[in-house]
Amino acid sequence: MSIESGIHTVPSPESRIHGCLLGGALGDSLGYAVEFDAITAIRERFGAVGLQDFSALDGGSHFSDDTQMTLYTVDGLVEALEWANSGVGADANACLWLAYLRWLGTQGGTVPPAAPVPQQRWIDAQQVLKHRRAPGNACLSGLSTGEMGTVYRPVNPQSKGCGTVMRSAPFGLIPHIGANAVYKLSSDAAALTHGHPSARQSAAYFSMLIHHLVEGLGLQAAAAQVLGGLRADAAAVPELVERLEAAVRLAAEAQDPEVPHGVLDPEGLVRELGEGWVAEEAFAVALYAVLATAPKGADHSHPEEHFRAAVVLAVNHSGDSDSTGSIAGNILGAYYGEECLPAEWLEVLEAPEVIRGMAAQLVAVTTG
Template sequence: MITDAPLPGSRSNDPSPAVPDYPSRVRGCLLGGALGDQLGAAVELDSFDLIAGRFGADGLRDFSQLPEPGHFTSDTQLTLYTLDGLTEALEWANSGTAADEAACLWLAYLRWYTTQEGRFPDQAPEPLPRWIDGQTVLHARHAPAEACLSGLATGEMGTRARPINRDAQDSSSVTRSAPFGLLPFVDDQTVQRLATDGSALTHGHPAAHRSAATLATLIRLLVHEQATLPGAAVAMLARAEHDAASAELAGRLRAAVELSAQGPVAPADLTAALGDGRSAEEALSIALYAVLATADSTTPEQHFRRAVATAINHDGDSNATGSIAASLLGAHYGEAALPGDWLAALEGPDVIRGMADRFLAQTQG
């Protein structure tokens, strides 16, 4: 499919020859998201007072402050399973057979469910295993979101028309949605549809769907339209403000953009303005704020370090906000932004790269 025109104000005019290539952006997004998730998991749901008591007045800013590197959570696991579902749909398409992308995603999420619960849900189909299912690092149980487990446990495929978990709007619907924006050769509307349908598989609340679609579209703008970070944020804010159903999301995005103009603020001011990141809209807004507020950094790596630290040091869902912020920066800068010492501490980097390679093999001639 031919991509549509970029959203107004979203394309970068920077002619710099250092623009990362597509594979680097894909790997940067996935590895970056895992880094933000893993570092944030060390302080997930802790108050900032507790974080400061453990790590000092500036909070947790580096893996070297931890007694051990720790683990990424189900947010990264589900992101990779999202990518696997999309990869399977591409495999079918490349072989000449149309596939239902939402069904491929659902089957991928069911296979993730078995890694957490040891069995497929009653009444659910049992798809054949794929490469990702043999990666034991993804079987560990690290804070799986209740909405994801309960939605899949029904054995029914949730849709917008037949919602599952009607009130579910937690951050786990958005953290797993970055891969939709990585898809090449599809237009903006397709990315939004896929992300929305993917969210609806486990989350029934429209706020979860809108946040998932917004993150996916932000990633698409960065990867495929070479958007600037502020340009992509302004474009998505304008879109939300023109959609009456997205009034709350628009308010969150505007608050994030306006707060970011002040640069990094105190954690108490951050949560007072944007929330604690437990809901999808809050997590997205905190991550966006963190990325924009630290944009005066001198190098991509410095920007990555500062933005992730800003995203995770607050009262609330630190791994979700860290994951989203790092996914955005990895998509924008590619692998050049990822600190080498952080990558050395990352759990399962070969698995993440392996999944990226399988996706890229289906997207490049």
């Protein structure tokens, strides 16, 4: 939501798309600097309050496989929409699978002979996306099978790592489709690499959260909509319900001046919601960070402050800091649009022209 003289104005679809992708990359980049560090090590390096800003990082930071795969998700969707806009039906999940296979190639993986040979696209020529940035094992192994995993014939059936959630914001950015369609697109794409129901459902409900924000709901209302749908879903995995319920409840307590503890410290965050290595935990930590730091009441006049506070909270813990930071950044970028993105953070962001290039392609095929 952009603000003019304290008056709410609705961000454009273009601003939401750019904001979501850039915001996710910023959260990913700040978190990637401390991804494998315990909170004790983070405090030793950056002080008692932890990592607060890119200025504390000598030479800045890189984005990780989270942003890489998010952009390849965009590319797969863009290809499917290009076919649709030309009047030709295309299997969206096949387009996403081919995009992810091309991403696998950038990571040094070998596409099995049984898999089709994907045609190269603009994204594949971007050198920054060819760096290996701690890619998830399930993403690599699932794609390396050469099999197009499905909900009914999953690859990695026991894998529920957060590699599905961190790449799934783009599904929620597609206009003119319903929440159920968003859910199916995201869940089907998650099954390409992760077979566990929590991995698929966490990704799908995260995409639906982005969808509700783009449709105009506020943060709390969108979270309530997702949680309500999850509670009504007979197939919902209990661990996802429990984590998201805890995230919303604890965030409400953080906003309540009569509750003594306020915002959770890093140890409390991990104790209550987990480290974020698995899908439901990553979603819950990021959602908590966004809701717990939200401006109180009707005051939304400082979106940059909210973005900074949420991302800092999302990355300072003993866990998967880049994924939780990325998801938090996606959420706030989709909600506020580009206005929430700190200018000095954007100045040090790696390859913003590539991120904006993919955002522009998604804008072109969805808004004309």
